[in-house]
Amino acid sequence: MPGCAGTETPTGEKMATQSEFSAPPGENSSRVGTLIRSRGDQLLVLIALFAIWQACSLWLGTYWVGSPWGTVVRLTTGVLGGELLSHASFTLAEAVIGFLLGGIPAVILPFLLRRLPIVTAILDPFMVGGYGAPKLALAPLFILWFGIGIESKIALVAITVFFIVYFSTLSGIRALDTKLVQMAQIVGADEKDVARHIVFPGAVPYIFTGFRIAMPYAIGGAVVAELISANRGLGYLIQLGAMNFDTTGVFVALLATGIIVFIGNTAVNVFERRLLRWRPPSDAKNQSGT
Amino acid sequence: MTSQDTALDLAQPSQVKWRQYVVTAGRIVLAILLVAAWKIGADRAGPIYVADPFLVANRIVTDTMSGELVHHVYVTLRLSVIGFAIGCFFGVVLPFLLRRLPRLTDAIEPYIMASVGIPKYALIPLFILWFGIDDAPKLWLVGLLVFYPIFIAVFAGIRNVDRRLINMARVMGASEAMISREVIWNSLQSFFFAALKIALPRAISATIIGEFLVGNAGLGFFIEYSRQNFDTTGVFAGIVIATALVLVINSVLVRIDRRLNAWRPTDRDMEL
Amino acid sequence: MSAQALLEVHDLGKRFASRAGRDSSLWVIRDLSFSVADGEFLTIVGPSGSGKTTLLNMIAQIDVASGGEVRFQSEVAPINDPKSLNPGLSCRIGYVTQEDNLLPWRTMLQNVLFPLVVQGRLNDETRARAEMLIRTVGLAGFENHYPHELSGGMRKRASLIRTLVYDPPVILMDEPFGALDAQTRTVLQEDLLRLWNLGRKTIIFVTHDITEAIALGDRTLVLTRAPARVAGEHKIDLPRPRDIRGILTDPKFIEIYQRIREQVQ
Numbered sequence: 001m002p003g004c005a006g007t008e009t010p011t012g013e014k015m016a017t018q019s020e021f022s023a024p025p026g027e028n029s030s031r032v033g034t035l036i037r038s039r040g041d042q043l044l045v046l047i048a049l050f051a052i053w054q055a056c057s058l059w060l061g062t063y064w065v066g067s068p069w070g071t072v073v074r075l076t077t078g079v080l081g082g083e084l085l086s087h088a089s090f091t092l093a094e095a096v097i098g099f100l101l102g103g104i105p106a107v108i109l110p111f112l113l114r115r116l117p118i119v120t121a122i123l124d125p126f127m128v129g130g131y132g133a134p135k136l137a138l139a140p141l142f143i144l145w146f147g148i149g150i151e152s153k154i155a156l157v158a159i160t161v162f163f164i165v166y167f168s169t170l171s172g173i174r175a176l177d178t179k180l181v182q183m184a185q186i187v188g189a190d191e192k193d194v195a196r197h198i199v200f201p202g203a204v205p206y207i208f209t210g211f212r213i214a215m216p217y218a219i220g221g222a223v224v225a226e227l228i229s230a231n232r233g234l235g236y237l238i239q240l241g242a243m244n245f246d247t248t249g250v251f252v253a254l255l256a257t258g259i260i261v262f263i264g265n266t267a268v269n270v271f272e273r274r275l276l277r278w279r280p281p282s283d284a285k286n287q288s289g290t
Numbered sequence: 291m292t293s294q295d296t297a298l299d300l301a302q303p304s305q306v307k308w309r310q311y312v313v314t315a316g317r318i319v320l321a322i323l324l325v326a327a328w329k330i331g332a333d334r335a336g337p338i339y340v341a342d343p344f345l346v347a348n349r350i351v352t353d354t355m356s357g358e359l360v361h362h363v364y365v366t367l368r369l370s371v372i373g374f375a376i377g378c379f380f381g382v383v384l385p386f387l388l389r390r391l392p393r394l395t396d397a398i399e400p401y402i403m404a405s406v407g408i409p410k411y412a413l414i415p416l417f418i419l420w421f422g423i424d425d426a427p428k429l430w431l432v433g434l435l436v437f438y439p440i441f442i443a444v445f446a447g448i449r450n451v452d453r454r455l456i457n458m459a460r461v462m463g464a465s466e467a468m469i470s471r472e473v474i475w476n477s478l479q480s481f482f483f484a485a486l487k488i489a490l491p492r493a494i495s496a497t498i499i500g501e502f503l504v505g506n507a508g509l510g511f512f513i514e515y516s517r518q519n520f521d522t523t524g525v526f527a528g529i530v531i532a533t534a535l536v537l538v539i540n541s542v543l544v545r546i547d548r549r550l551n552a553w554r555p556t557d558r559d560m561e562l
Numbered sequence: 563m564s565a566q567a568l569l570e571v572h573d574l575g576k577r578f579a580s581r582a583g584r585d586s587s588l589w590v591i592r593d594l595s596f597s598v599a600d601g602e603f604l605t606i607v608g609p610s611g612s613g614k615t616t617l618l619n620m621i622a623q624i625d626v627a628s629g630g631e632v633r634f635q636s637e638v639a640p641i642n643d644p645k646s647l648n649p650g651l652s653c654r655i656g657y658v659t660q661e662d663n664l665l666p667w668r669t670m671l672q673n674v675l676f677p678l679v680v681q682g683r684l685n686d687e688t689r690a691r692a693e694m695l696i697r698t699v700g701l702a703g704f705e706n707h708y709p710h711e712l713s714g715g716m717r718k719r720a721s722l723i724r725t726l727v728y729d730p731p732v733i734l735m736d737e738p739f740g741a742l743d744a745q746t747r748t749v750l751q752e753d754l755l756r757l758w759n760l761g762r763k764t765i766i767f768v769t770h771d772i773t774e775a776i777a778l779g780d781r782t783l784v785l786t787r788a789p790a791r792v793a794g795e796h797k798i799d800l801p802r803p804r805d806i807r808g809i810l811t812d813p814k815f816i817e818i819y820q821r822i823r824e825q826v827q
Contacts, residue, residue, distance in 0.1 A: 041397035049401065064420065118309065122316035126324075132540045133533045134495030136411070137510070140502065140517040140525055145339060220409035227414065228502055228514070235412065242415030250416050254408070261407040457624045458663045460649035461656070462677035462728065472680070476667045553667040553708045 066248030074252045084237075088256050091233040094150055094222040095264070098157025103214065106165035107207055110173050111195065120170075131163040139225050153225040153233070160221045165210040172206025173199060208272040215264045223257055234260075341526040349527045359531065365508040366497050367535075369425060373432025374493040380433075381440025381489075382482075385448050386470065406442070410434050411499055418504050428500035435496045436489045443485030447478035483547040490543060491536045498532055509535075567597035568764050569621070569655075569732055574630035575789075576616050590616055592789035594630070598732070601762045605775035605798075608785030609826060614768040615660065617790070618734045621766070622657040623647045634732070653681060656730035658738045662721035664709040670720050671696070671705035677728040688727070695723040698760075699753050715746040719753065726757060735767040739774070751778060751806050759803060772822050776815060777806050784825040794825040 050068055057067040066074075078084030113120045139156055146152035180198050189197065226235025234253045241249030325343055332340040341349075353359040388395040410431060417427035455473050464472065501510025509532050516524025577589040590613035598604045608614050619625035620641060621632055632639045634654060640646040650657065664673045674692050678684040696702055699719040709717055718738060725733055739747045755778065758765065769775050775782045776798055784794040796818055800809065809815050 038393075038396040041393060042400060045397045045401060118312055118316065121313045122320055125317060126320065129533075129537055132491060132537050134491070134498060134536050136495055137498050137513065137529055137532045139499075140513050141529060144517055144522065144525065216407055216409060220411055223409050224411045224499060227411070238412055238415050242419045245419065247416070247419065250419070254412055254416070257412050258408050261409065265407060452663075454659065454661060454663050455665060457622075457649065458657070458659065459676075459680065460624065461622055462680055462725075463650055463653040464680035468680050472676075473665065476665065479667070551667075553669075553710070 062248060063245060064247060066246075066251045070248045071251045071255065074248050075255060078252055078256075084252065084256060087232060087234055087237050087253075088260060090150070091219070091222050091226065091235065091257070092260055094153040094225075094233065095157055095218040095260075097150075098154040098222065099161050099214070099218045101154065102158035102161030102218075103165045103211065106162045106210070107169050109166060110169040110203075111199070114173055114195070114199065115191075127163065127166060130159075131167055135160045135163075136221065136224050139228050142225070143229050148229045148231065153222045153230070156225045157218045157221045160217050161214045164214040164217065165207065168206045168210025168213070169203060172203030175206065176202055204275055205272075208268065208276070212265070212268050212272075215268055216261050219257065219261050219264060338520060338522055341523040345523050346526045346530060349523050350531065353527065359512070359527075362507060362509050362512045362528075363531065363535065366494065366501065366510065366532075369428055369500075369508065370432060370493040370497045372425075373429045373497065374436050374490060376429065377433040377436025377493070378440050378489065381437045381485075382444055384441060385445040388445070389448055402441075406438055410438075411496075414500060414503050423504050425505075427504060428497060431500050432493050432496045436493050439485040439488045439492070440482070443481040444478060447481035448474060450481075451477045480551055483543070483551065487540065487543050487547070491540055494532070494536050494539065566600060568600040568602075568635060569766075570597040570633040570636075571595055571621065572631050572633070574617070574620060574632065575628050576613065576620060576625075577628045589628075589789035591620075592791065594785075594791055596783055596792060596795075598764055598766060600731075600764055603758060603765045603767065603778060603780045604783065605767045605769060605779030605781070606783045606785060607769055607772055607775040607822065607826060608790060609787055610770055612785045612787055612790045614770075614785065614790075615736055618657065618736050618766070618768055622649065622655055622734055623651055624649050624657075650730070653677075653728060654731050656725040656728070656733040658722055658725050658733065658735045660736045660738065660740060662709070662717040664717055664721055664724075666709050669706045669708055670701065670712060670716075673709070673720055674724045674727055677724060681728060683728065692723070692727045695726055695757075698757065699723055715742055715750060718742065718746075718750060722750075722754065722757075726761075726763075729761070729763075732764045732766065735765060737769050738767075740769070740771075747774075748806055754778065755802075755804065755806070772819055772826065773810065776800075776818050776822070777804060777809050782818075782822060784822055794822070796822055 053065070053068050057065040057070075062070060075084070110120075113123070135156065138159065139152075142152040142155045146155055176199055180202070181194055184194050184198050222233070223235040223238070226233040227239050230236040230239075234257050237253035238250050238257075241247070241253060328340070328343045332342040334340075337345075350359065413434070414427060414431055417430045421427045421430060451474050455477070456469055459469050459473050497508065498510035498513070501508035502514045505511050509528055513525055513528035513532070516522070516528060572595050574591060574594045575589060576591045594617065596604075606614060606617075616625060620627045623632075623639060623641060624647065626644045626647065627641045629642075632641050634651055639651055640648060664670075665676065668676065671692070674696065675684060675689070678688050678692070696705065699722070701716060701719055701723075704712060704716060709720075712720065722738065739750050742750065751774065767775070767778055779798050782796045782798055783792055784796070785791070786793045798818060800812065800814060
């Protein structure tokens with residue numbers, strides 16, 4: 001999307017219009033040079049970030065800011081010792097189960113409601129309310145109901161995920177191209193065929209947008225519930241580290257959380273790419289993150 | 291949304307009207323059913339688990355009259371607004387600065403985008419450790435949570451501004467500042483408002499979550515304190531107020547957005 | 563028509579880098595030269611892909627040239643360096659682009675007044691001029707409509723008078739009527755000629771439609787395919803004011819048309 005100007009061979013008038021603001025009288029070498037320079041800059045920033053981290057930990061002491069090296073060491077020993085892995089897998093289990101429990105009904109419901117516009121309209125304000133409501137504020141309630149174990153976290157994750165995915169699926173169904181439906185009906189498709197071959201594939205990108213948005217919320221929700229009350233999980237580790245003034249421990253747990261989010265994102269992306277091979281390589285959709 | 295619903299059936303106006311009645315009636319019935327289910331749930335599960343809806347309503351009234359709830363709401367709102375202002379300020383100003391520094395933008399963009407993925411709430415214990423137990427850790431949390439959606443929206447918005455409009459304004463003699471204000475800012479508005487609709491309610495829920503974990507006032511404190519004292523009615527009352535607060539702010543934002551962006555062809559479906 | 567050239571284009575060239583990996587860069591325009599006299603209506607026809615838009619972008623100074631120069635009243639415009647570009651050459655070159663480029667958040671009237679506002683020239687006199695132009699093109703009554711509430715033809719008119727309102731000495735037009743239906747198009751061509759008769763501005767009008775080029779212009783340049791050069795020059799000595807609808811059957815028109823037709827491949 002950015003920098004597309006002038007990279008195409010100008011075969012037509014439109015191309016020429018697009019290439020206002022292309023690089024000055026284009027030399028290829030200069031463009032490659034720009035790319036190398038920008039990668040170099042990025043590396044420089046990365047080094048600077050680590051330097052600042054190290055400097056902070058030297059200056060303020062590892063008591064306040066765990067050192068980068070210490071964090072890496074603790075991360076490795078934590079993983080090798082299995083302790084960190086067991087906490088991480090606990091959090092991951094909460095997130096995944098909650099994601100499925102909330103996400104699957106959220107995908108199915110709009111399809112069931114597709115032929116029932118009146119029911120959809122009746123539900124609408126309640127769904128909008130549920131979408132807007134601060135679900136994390138329900139954490140104490142779920143802890144009250146389901147105890148401090150895994151169930152309360154799953155419930156919180158599920159309800160958070162549900163509304164996000166519900167609305168993205170709904171917008172996918174609403175964005176349906178009626179011409180495609182008519183075309184299918186003309187060639188003899190019945191209602192079921194239309195749902196399966198037209199509506200669903202068309203909605204898949206929207207559903208995945210919902211998944212991608214919901215993913216960090218699922219992990220975040222699990223961690224928040226653990227912060228409030230738990231005896232296992234990464235949120236518990238973070239809380240524990242903070243209470244013992246063990247910033248390295250906090251960093252390790254945070255890093256592990258970040259890694260889980262990253263893995264989750266990658267998983268969603270890979271899955272999406274497999275399902276959406278038919279889609280033209282379009283510009284990346286920008287969405288607002290966590 | 292509604293425009294699309296009505297577009298689906300191009301039926302006679304009378305039928306549309308009839309449909310409207312059914313929908314309204316259905317909504318009322320559903321609302322009553324939900325409260326009834328709540329009431330039955332309360333009777334079945336017992337007051338420890340589910341507070342009676344009427345007792346909750348009663349509690350909200352008495353605590354509002356006594357000023358306790360008002361105080362908590364005020365504390366929460368104050369913090370949300372300050373945190374929001376901080377996050378919003380940086381979220382808007384930074385992209386405009388970066389617009390002038392393309393090289394720096396290229397260099398830091400991947401890191402900013404990577405940091406989006408960190409669950410901000412998980413940072414609260416660290417913030418408490420670093421910044422104490424007063425407002426500071428909560429402000430950091432709220433500020434960060436507000437910063438990201440606004441920053442991303444404004445950043446993407448600036449990138450998406452129609453270059454042709456900028457060129458047109460330049461040809462007509464508009465200065466850089468004028469272009470920023472007239473073309474870029476106006477083009478941004480729909481992006482900005484979409485982000486605002488995410489960020490403002492989020493500021494309030496972030497404050498509440500922060501109050502769960504630290505502090506001795508605010509709605510979050512009220513809910514968590516009630517839970518720890520097995521005061522289920524208090525938990526429910528607090529959650530009802532928090533939800534109502536967020537929903538009211540949501541609807542106000544939607545309304546303002548509609549009015550401010552009257553120039554937009556159609557009310558685009560809210561992008562989630 | 564005075565002999566004094568108001569705007570001169572000398573050996574202008576533009577090339578784009580090709581896709582990475584291939585080393586030959588593509589010249590879209592090369593060694594293109596022509597000039598426009600004060601008050602002249604110059605039309606330029608060329609096949610699509612002949613870089614007409616790029617040419618106007620360079621003259622309007624929103625795109626850099628890869629070679630050559632543009633002179634306005636013998637003053638050389640800084641066109642070879644992206645940093646020193648002066649879009650619109652200090653409001654002396656107006657540009658009506660292919661798309662209307664109206665600001666969607668401004669009403670029609672606010673859009674027309676926009677250049678006056680940014681130039682700090684909004685006063686009773688200029689406002690009256692804007693109102694006069696709005697009436698002339700038949701947009702009166704639509705002042706408070708947003709662009710999306712106007713038809714394509716109306717938006718086109720608005721974008722046209724938005725440039726006329728600040729009265730730049732030269733106006734560039736890039737197929738302004740390209741996207742319109744034939745009927746609206748003819749009406750707008752008539753409007754344009756009427757407006758031009760009011761002030762006799764210098765106009766460089768680019769189109770791929772030979773009929774339009776002849777009907778409007780004093781002189782028509784024909785461009786070759788990329789890399790674009792001048793393939794031919796035709797003086798259109800049809801009398802003015804012209805009747806756009808009737809001109810098509812004029813034998814002189816037909817003769818010019820055929821001459822140009824042969825040059826446009």
